[in-house]
Amino acid sequence: MTISDERSTEVSGPVSGHPHNTRKLSWTQRPGLLSQNLLTAIVFGVIGYLIGHWFGNYLASGYSYIANSGQNSIANTLALAFGVVGWLGGIGALNYPFAKLFGVDGLEEESPVDNWSKYFRYSLDHKIVGLQYVVGVLLFMFTGGLLAMAIRTELLNPTTHIFSPDVYIKIVSEHGTIMMMMATSIIVGPLGNYFVPLMIGARRMAFPRIEALSFWIFTAGYMVIFSALPYGGFPTGWTGYAPLQTQAGPGMVSYLLGFAVIGLGMILAGFNQAVTIINYRAPGMTWSRVPVFVWSILATAALLTLATPVLFAGGLFGLLDKTVQTAFYVDEHGGSSYLWQNLFWFFGHPEVYIMALPGFGIAGELLPVFCRRPLFAYKVSAAGMIGVALLSFFVWQHHLFQSGINPDMRPLFMLTTELISIPTGFIYLVGMGTLYRAKIRFELPMLFVLALFFNFLIGGVTGVFLSDVPVNVTVHGGFFVLSHFHYTIMGGLLFAFMAGLYYWLPKMTGKMMNKKIGKVHFWLMFVFFNLTFFPMFIIGLLGQPRRVFTYATNLQGLNDFSSISAFILGFSFLVFFFNLVYSMWIKPEVAPANPWESLGLEWQTATPVPSYNFERIPVIMTEPYRYSEEGAPAFADFGPKDAPDSPTHTMA
Amino acid sequence: MTNKSTNSTGQVHHLRRMAVVWVIASIIGDILFSIFVAPHVPPGRLTETAAKDQTDFNILFEMALPVLFGVWIYLSYALYFWGDKRNSDVAFSGDAARSNMKTQVSWMVITSVTVLFLAGFGTWALVVDHGSGGGQGPNPAFTPSGSLKAETAALLGKATWSPGSKNILPVQVIGQQWKFTYRYPTFGGFESSQLYLPADTTIAFNVTSLDVIHSFWAYQLGVKADANPQVNDVAFTTTKDPGSFIVRCSELCGIWHGAMYNNGAVLSQSAFENWATTTEAANAANTALLPAFAWTYVPDANGAAGGYYPDGTLTPYSPSEVYGSKQPS
Numbered sequence: 019m020t021i022s023d024e025r026s027t028e029v030s031g032p033v034s035g036h037p038h039n040t041r042k043l044s045w046t047q048r049p050g051l052l053s054q055n056l057l058t059a060i061v062f063g064v065i066g067y068l069i070g071h072w073f074g075n076y077l078a079s080g081y082s083y084i085a086n087s088g089q090n091s092i093a094n095t096l097a098l099a100f101g102v103v104g105w106l107g108g109i110g111a112l113n114y115p116f117a118k119l120f121g122v123d124g125l126e127e128e129s130p131v132d133n134w135s136k137y138f139r140y141s142l143d144h145k146i147v148g149l150q151y152v153v154g155v156l157l158f159m160f161t162g163g164l165l166a167m168a169i170r171t172e173l174l175n176p177t178t179h180i181f182s183p184d185v186y187i188k189i190v191s192e193h194g195t196i197m198m199m200m201a202t203s204i205i206v207g208p209l210g211n212y213f214v215p216l217m218i219g220a221r222r223m224a225f226p227r228i229e230a231l232s233f234w235i236f237t238a239g240y241m242v243i244f245s246a247l248p249y250g251g252f253p254t255g256w257t258g259y260a261p262l263q264t265q266a267g268p269g270m271v272s273y274l275l276g277f278a279v280i281g282l283g284m285i286l287a288g289f290n291q292a293v294t295i296i297n298y299r300a301p302g303m304t305w306s307r308v309p310v311f312v313w314s315i316l317a318t319a320a321l322l323t324l325a326t327p328v329l330f331a332g333g334l335f336g337l338l339d340k341t342v343q344t345a346f347y348v349d350e351h352g353g354s355s356y357l358w359q360n361l362f363w364f365f366g367h368p369e370v371y372i373m374a375l376p377g378f379g380i381a382g383e384l385l386p387v388f389c390r391r392p393l394f395a396y397k398v399s400a401a402g403m404i405g406v407a408l409l410s411f412f413v414w415q416h417h418l419f420q421s422g423i424n425p426d427m428r429p430l431f432m433l434t435t436e437l438i439s440i441p442t443g444f445i446y447l448v449g450m451g452t453l454y455r456a457k458i459r460f461e462l463p464m465l466f467v468l469a470l471f472f473n474f475l476i477g478g479v480t481g482v483f484l485s486d487v488p489v490n491v492t493v494h495g496g497f498f499v500l501s502h503f504h505y506t507i508m509g510g511l512l513f514a515f516m517a518g519l520y521y522w523l524p525k526m527t528g529k530m531m532n533k534k535i536g537k538v539h540f541w542l543m544f545v546f547f548n549l550t551f552f553p554m555f556i557i558g559l560l561g562q563p564r565r566v567f568t569y570a571t572n573l574q575g576l577n578d579f580s581s582i583s584a585f586i587l588g589f590s591f592l593v594f595f596f597n598l599v600y601s602m603w604i605k606p607e608v609a610p611a612n613p614w615e616s617l618g619l620e621w622q623t624a625t626p627v628p629s630y631n632f633e634r635i636p637v638i639m640t641e642p643y644r645y646s647e648e649g650a651p652a653f654a655d656f657g658p659k660d661a662p663d664s665p666t667h668t669m670a
Numbered sequence: 671m672t673n674k675s676t677n678s679t680g681q682v683h684h685l686r687r688m689a690v691v692w693v694i695a696s697i698i699g700d701i702l703f704s705i706f707v708a709p710h711v712p713p714g715r716l717t718e719t720a721a722k723d724q725t726d727f728n729i730l731f732e733m734a735l736p737v738l739f740g741v742w743i744y745l746s747y748a749l750y751f752w753g754d755k756r757n758s759d760v761a762f763s764g765d766a767a768r769s770n771m772k773t774q775v776s777w778m779v780i781t782s783v784t785v786l787f788l789a790g791f792g793t794w795a796l797v798v799d800h801g802s803g804g805g806q807g808p809n810p811a812f813t814p815s816g817s818l819k820a821e822t823a824a825l826l827g828k829a830t831w832s833p834g835s836k837n838i839l840p841v842q843v844i845g846q847q848w849k850f851t852y853r854y855p856t857f858g859g860f861e862s863s864q865l866y867l868p869a870d871t872t873i874a875f876n877v878t879s880l881d882v883i884h885s886f887w888a889y890q891l892g893v894k895a896d897a898n899p900q901v902n903d904v905a906f907t908t909t910k911d912p913g914s915f916i917v918r919c920s921e922l923c924g925i926w927h928g929a930m931y932n933n934g935a936v937l938s939q940s941a942f943e944n945w946a947t948t949t950e951a952a953n954a955a956n957t958a959l960l961p962a963f964a965w966t967y968v969p970d971a972n973g974a975a976g977g978y979y980p981d982g983t984l985t986p987y988s989p990s991e992v993y994g995s996k997q998p999s
């Protein structure tokens with residue numbers, strides 16, 4: 019796309035983002051008690067839950083299968099579903115659609131509430147949604163982490179048990195599911211929503227209401243999956259295989275509905291990102307000028323929109339099986355437990371790239387900044403991410419090599435899986451090429467990026483082992499694969515998230531993260547991450563299956579080593595949280611306008627970012643990342659400088 | 671903007687240094703690995719399948735090591751020499767920094783060739799060489815010769831095996847919450863919670879489940895096959911010398927999944943025959959009460975399964991070449 023005519027008015031015209039008219043305020047934005055905020059969401063959520071529960075019991079209490087089981091899945095499902103709707107209604111996410119439905123026009127939703135309480139409300143500002151996501155994601159990561167500590171505590175000893183086998187397997191399942199749900203949004207949610215519009219020079223996301231809705235659905239999804247615990251948990255692990263799924267108690271409803279709800283949020287978020295990136299780029303931002311991080315979000319968005327519906331449908335099938343006794347997954351009644359395995363992994367493998375690509379994007383975005391040179395092979399990196407996204411739809415049965423599902427297809431899935439390492443390898447080409455003869459600045463975000471390259475390499479290479487069917491026989495279903503995916507998700511995505519936070523929090527909050535504490539955090543996390551998970555490869559090779567509460571006594575040494583490292587790894591997160599509190603509230607240090615001397619668009623506007631982002635829509639003049647190139651034109655032209663609070667944009 | 675001359679000389683200089691270190695490290699690493707580690711790599715060499723799986727692992731590892739070393743050496747070099755404090759060169763920029771066709775193309779060629787080689791090798795190992803010991807479902811793609819005959823005979827109650835007979839021995843593995851049991855169709859179809867196998871014999875494991883999905887993982891045998899209700903998941907292995915092994919369930923099957931394991935052993939052929947015939951006799955009264963030997967025991971939508979299938983002995987889950995036409999209508 020070149021500078022288009024249709025945009026020219028926006029470029030030179032006056033700011034049109036914040037008209038202050040005096041129309042009736044929407045309920046979400048009224049000050050004081052007469053408004054909708056987190057509290058009303060909770061109240062409405064609880065009311066919805068109770069109504070749903072009553073209604074479910076009313077509908078179904080006479081059924082004999084329920085009378086005999088002491089459980090009523092219909093009541094549980096309806097309770098949770100109505101609870102979610104209540105939550106969304108309570109926060110105000112449904113006001114606009116309902117107003118439209120009843121022909122009321124012109125609800126004004128621009129935020130007049132400008133105090134801390136705006137973070138506890140339904141907001142159409144992508145920066146507020148981004149910050150809400152940061153808090154949401156961290157909260158749930160913390161919870162999942164606590165469960166991980168519980169797992170490693172149980173595994174300290176093969177014969178002395180802290181938990182009953184029942185509680186243990188439910189802890190493992192809850193840990194895995196929470197972490198996976200969280201990881202789908204960990205970068206797209208907070209950093210994607212906050213920075214994609216800024217990086218493409220837009221004033222907002224394409225669909226601000228959908229954006230806000232996806233955040234509140236995400237939080238609702240977490241509450242649904244949490245509800246599994248009071249319901250007694252679910253015993254299936256995060257993969258939820260039937261017939262165990264069909265056999266499980268009411269906690270299973272939370273899992274199935276939780277994935278359906280989270281899935282809805284993922285679809286909406288992905289759709290919104292894709293439309294925004296395709297249509298809202300500033301004039302002059304051709305596809306070869308789009309920042310790599312934006313490319314990665316675009317590729318992820320494609321996966322979110324195309325893969326997640328399968329999970330959504332799969333979850334609903336499971337719910338129908340559990341409530342109205344359909345037989346999608348029940349072999350005895352003409353269904354098939356293989357169906358779930360196929361549906362789950364058809365979503366599940368793209369899902370693992372949903373949890374990898376944004377990390378690659380952050381790595382590609384940060385490397386040039388801290389190497390002070392252009393990104394090497396920009397086009398290859400974009401091609402790599404697109405290639406990974408495409409191929410990821412053709413590999414799902416590598417999770418089912420030993421399932422007996424289709425032995426003739428194994429060579430094909432072995433091939434496609436190994437092919438995916440070619441575009442993934444592009445990311446290493448780009449990374450290593452960018453380090454070449456660079457002037458590396460060892461700032462905190464850079465350390466995390468380097469750690470990502472180290473960790474993901476191990477995760478990726480062990481992935482090739484897993485994809486080789488003869489080796490898969492030994493490593494499938496054991497601690498080897500467990501370690502493999504922690505290396506990719508935690509070692510890759512989570513390290514990238516940390517890099518992104520250290521890098522962008524100064525922009526989001528105007529405050530620098532403390533460097534010293536940050537270094538302690540980094541080294542503890544990096545060293546003990548590896549010490550926790552590397553032994554798990556060996557534990558797995560030596561024969562320990564996943565999801566077991568007991569293991570061979572000769573493996574206790576390695577397990578204890580891993581557990582103790584895990585506790586220190588857990589502690590490193592406390593260091594991070596401490597740093598966050600310390601740097602944001604206890605001893606805040608004002609961030610310079612552009613602390614990393616980045617050329618990125620997001621650093622070229624004022625901090626805090628005005629609600630309309632840019633005084634004038636910038637015109638992109640050249641490729642990104644032209645660091646240390648004398649005579650290179652400025653990345654963007656912001657028009658005449660005399661506009662009030664127009665940011666200065668010095669280019670290195 | 672571009673400074674071609676320093677670029678090209680600089681490149682040769684750096685990369686050559688790294689390459690030397692890399693070649694030496696990779697050779698030493700691979701030699702050390704193959705001497706000290708490779709012989710001990712799981713699943714060991716108790717069966718031919720296990721030994722071949724082990725060899726595959728070792729080949730993969732010997733290829734992976736240079737990849738790991740390559741990246742590690744490059745990263746260490748970069749971090750050491752190109753930190754902003756140490757590296758006093760002019761910052762690298764311009765077109766040469768942005769792309770370099772030679773590097774890009776050779777990277778793509780090398781990774782593609784490696785990957786295609788791995789896929790080809792894996793496919794050869796799986797399809798031609800040994801079938802890997804993995805579960806292959808009711809219609810295995812890789813079959814040792816004579817397996818169809820042996821399996822058919824087993825179903826009809828006509829299977830035979832004796833020391834030195836070289837026959838394939840079918841063994842049925844039945845998973846249920848939370849226990850594996852084993853049926854020996856060759857010996858009257860008795861069911862046992864012990865798994866004994868004869869040495870020097872090809873075994874056809876027929877794995878199924880009575881409830882949820884389990885996975886039969888006979889670790890030292892190099893065998894892993896999911897146990898699905900209504901599915902006969904077949905896996906082959908060929909035992910060598912006597913020795914013991916452990917069986918663990920490796921697919922989550924509920925709360926006692928972790929406790930679902932037992933020990934098994936490969937016995938000498940005569941010891942095995944001795945154990946099998948004794949157990950057959952001792953269990954005869956119980957065996958009479960069991961459902962007739964069949965590939966699966968969970969009724970399907972038509973009420974058909976295993977021995978309950980209307981025509982008495984045959985089931986829709988038998989090898990399709992033989993029984994494919996007898997699907998229930």
Ligand code: HEM
Binds near residue numbers: 254
């Ligand atoms: C402090 C960090 C963490 C530790 C110590 C840890 C530890 C563990 C352990 C020991 C298990 C395995 C239990 C078993 O199968 O026997 C497990 C399972 C799992 N973990 Fe983590 N974990 C951590 C962080 C994460 C993160 C960040 C993610 C993803 C974003 C994650 C995702 C999973 C998943 C998906 C499972 C599989 C659950 C299942 O089997 O269904 N974990 N974790």
Ligand SMILES: [Cu+2]
Binds near residue numbers: 366413414
């Ligand atoms: Cu996968």
Ligand SMILES: [Cu+2]
Binds near residue numbers: 884922
């Ligand atoms: Cu089991």
